Amino acid sequence: MFRLALKMLFGDSAKYLMLVFGVMFATFLMTQQSSVFCGLMRWTTAILKNAPAPIWVVETEVRQVNQTIAMRDTDLGRVRSCDGVDWAMPLYSGVQNVRLENGSLTVVQLLGIDSTTFAGAPTRMIEGSIGALRQPNAVIVDDLALSRLSPDPKTPLKMGDTFEINDQEARIVGICKAMRSFTGGPFIWTTYERALSYSPPQRKMLSAILVSPSAGRDADSVAASIERQTGLKAYTNAGFQSSERDFNTATMFWYVKNTGIPISFGTTVLVGFIVGVAISCQTFYLFVLDNLKHYGALKAMGASNGKLCMMLLSQVTVVGLVGYGIGLALASLFGLAAIKNTQPPFYMPDVIPFAVLGVIILICSLASFLGILRVSLLDAAVVFRG
Template identity: 50%
Template sequence: MYHIALKMLFADRAKYIMLISGLTFAALLMTQQAGVFFGILGWTNGNLKNIRSQIWVVDPKVEQVNEIKAMRDTDVNRVRSVPGVAWAVPTFWNPQQARLADGSFKPIVLVGLDNSSLVGRPVHMIAGRIEDMRLPNTVIIDDLGVQRLSQGRKKPIGIGDTFEINDKEARIVGICQTEKMFWGYPYVFTTYDQALRFAPKQRKMLSFILAEPAEGQSAAAVAKRIHEETGLGAHTEEEFGAMTVKWFFKNTGIPVSFATTIILGFIVGFAIAGQTFYSFILENLRHIGALKAMGASNGLLTRMVILQAITVGIIGYGIGIGLTVVVGLAFLQKGMPPFSLPYEVPLYTFFAILFICAFAAVLGLRKIFNLEPAIVFRG
């Protein structure tokens, strides 16, 4: 009987296409929007991905990784003196203006790494040597920087080229690859001392202290101890990431906006699929009545309807996810908008689509269960 159920489903082209379209639309909207949302969330933690450290020490008022409240240089030594800290290094991080060859300005994020250890260095170098940033007035820019800072040049900016940061010449000695950050600015890496020279003078210049626990110590325990003994904010990488995400949830409309779109996708899919499937059942009610009269049990009819619902669900979901992947790959290739698809997104979308299908099936089944087979004898 199952092939009959499928044949009945596929033969009603208009309803079948409508069902698939509704579910495809729901799956696409839910996964694509969730993908962009997670991409944006990923960008909010861009600093943590580009400057790797187990423990981040910041001013206690700092709530997230994109927020700077400078500390005193002496705070580095206070952190180093906390038991369980293997090492701690100063880091500068601040948005600056870069002056390009054609005289225009572009915002950049200037990162100053500890002179000797270069802790927090870029993970992936595309060209040049990381150690060369110790040379006078040198920087390493990222791949986004190559795009942005090439304005006014005949060929893309590269090793050996220069630009200005606050009227001071910076010579490029390397190109690295980074994860994009929330503000969308390119990263410019240099040493801590050179960063202080590039940046305008302020009373306090230390942005972060990067630290590592001694062998056998957990990062969480050491971070807690740093906070207790220095009064500074000390967070593990994971904690700081979670704080950042929480901050964006609390202080921006981004999650609500995306959640609204995702919920709308669900509701529209729900309405289209539910309504169409219900009308499909209604239109076939006399045939279903005939099947019931001929001895088809409610159990058999339930299995047939569930098969129909699951079939449209899987096809709609499959097309929706396929389109999401295509759109996502296009986004990633272009670099905008951000896109990230953790496996949970398609998984939960699958359950959402199943829920829609189950709802649609239940609507139809209610009608079937209440159907008196004697209906077939009425006119």
């Protein structure tokens, strides 16, 4: 009966393709939009990935990593004196303007790191070395900066090239891979002191303090200890939902709560679901109606409701799996293209394909429910009524 059910399904190629399209469209839209949303949320925490440290100490009112409220320089010494701190280094983080050769301005994320230890330096160098930052006017840029800071994107910048940050010269001594920032601008690393000289002077300039806990101490307890002893805010940096103090989690939740981003993406995902339900339910019900006299004949010939339901379920399952497979493949292709192009943001955690599969199962269940109801209530004697 399973093969019979499939032959009935494939035989009506127009409805079969429409059903597959409905599921595929829903899968693609829900997967792609969820992944772009997750990618965007990851971008919000790019600084935490690009300037890695187990603990980030920031001003008390800071709620997410892109919010900068400068601290006093003396806070660095207070943190260093806390129990459980192995080392603590200053970090400058700010958005600055770079003037290109053609006179236009572009925005960059400038990171100033400790010139002795290079705590917060990039982890994936492509060219050059971090130690070269000790040279005059030296900066390390990410690969995005090579095209963004070049007056002609076809001839990207290279090692040794110079540009101006707030009218002061900067020379490229290293190129690295880095996660894209939420603002879309490239990352530039230099020493803490040089970063301060590139930036407009303010009374307080220390953006954050990068901390490592002593051997044998866990980051959570040391962060709690720093907060207790200094009154500053101390976050851990071990990945989304790794702990209650995690800065990634706090940052992403801040964007979820304080921006319209989730509503925008959520609406699109909902549209994908509704379109999937509408197309699949309507088309499958039409398919059942078209074949109703055949189901009636099968029923008269002794096919039980259970057997007919299994036929319908096998039909809808095949449609669901084929549509889901194609939709997921298309979303993955979109993701590969997005990653290659560096935008739009795209990150597909394992949970997304499984969650979308769950939604597709729900859509297929809804679609088959009406058909099963219709066939179950079908009077076998209907086949004798012409």
